[in-house]
Amino acid sequence: MIEGFRFLPEYFSPAQQKALVAEILSLLETCPLYRGAMPRTGKAMSVRNSNLGPLGWVSDIKGYRYQPTHPATGEPWGPIPKAMLDLWSDVSDYPAPPQACLVNWYEAGSRLGLHIDADETARDAPVVSVSLGSRALFRLGGLERSDPTSSMRLASGDVVVLGGVSRRAYHGVDRIYPDSSTLIPGGGRINLTLRRVTAP
Numbered sequence: 001m002i003e004g005f006r007f008l009p010e011y012f013s014p015a016q017q018k019a020l021v022a023e024i025l026s027l028l029e030t031c032p033l034y035r036g037a038m039p040r041t042g043k044a045m046s047v048r049n050s051n052l053g054p055l056g057w058v059s060d061i062k063g064y065r066y067q068p069t070h071p072a073t074g075e076p077w078g079p080i081p082k083a084m085l086d087l088w089s090d091v092s093d094y095p096a097p098p099q100a101c102l103v104n105w106y107e108a109g110s111r112l113g114l115h116i117d118a119d120e121t122a123r124d125a126p127v128v129s130v131s132l133g134s135r136a137l138f139r140l141g142g143l144e145r146s147d148p149t150s151s152m153r154l155a156s157g158d159v160v161v162l163g164g165v166s167r168r169a170y171h172g173v174d175r176i177y178p179d180s181s182t183l184i185p186g187g188g189r190i191n192l193t194l195r196r197v198t199a200p
């Protein structure tokens with residue numbers, strides 16, 4: 001396995017997952033999910049998203065970037081849940097808090113193509129990811145798009161840390177298994193990723 005990759009299965013208990021989902025659903029009422037577009041082509045993304053924290057990751061025809069406000073409402077993003085800040089303190093080994101918590105919402109047919117998270121300047125901070133709801137088929141490759149990949153299933157409550165060399169590795173989600181959990185209304189999956197964007 002690529003250096004710096006950590007898989008922490010069942011990091012969150014079922015009760016903690018339930019509480020976290022309730023908090024996210026409540027925050028999404030004022031900080032709603034929206035559908036971003038791919039840079040250049042403007043093609044709609046398969047996954048809907050929103051953000052929590054001082055910065056949020058957005059994608060539109062002009063490109064990828066971080067910004068302090070929601071593109072649809074113009075308001076600041078909501079706060080990062082305490083459970084997520086505690087997770088960051090526990091696993092990141094980084095001297096400053098995360099600035100963005102990207103909320104990705106997967107429906108039955110959603111997928112996320114192979115990509116590198118490369119829009120952050122704090123290159124030494126890991127990306128910390130939490131899976132909630134339906135299981136996902138996660139694919140992890142290497143530093144080049146053409147490198148061999150391996151696949152694993154991520155279940156609700158699992159945490160993945162992309163640190164060290166793996167911070168620059170290609171990864172994506174090939175599919176979700178919509179009937180594998182009842183945690184999220186409608187059988188979807190929420191993935192939360194914590195990011196440090198700028199160096200402290």
Ligand code: SIN
Binds near residue numbers: 138193
């Ligand atoms: C991501 O790469 O931003 C999300 C990964 C996941 O949904 O597990």
Ligand code: FE2
Binds near residue numbers: 115
């Ligand atoms: Fe990613």
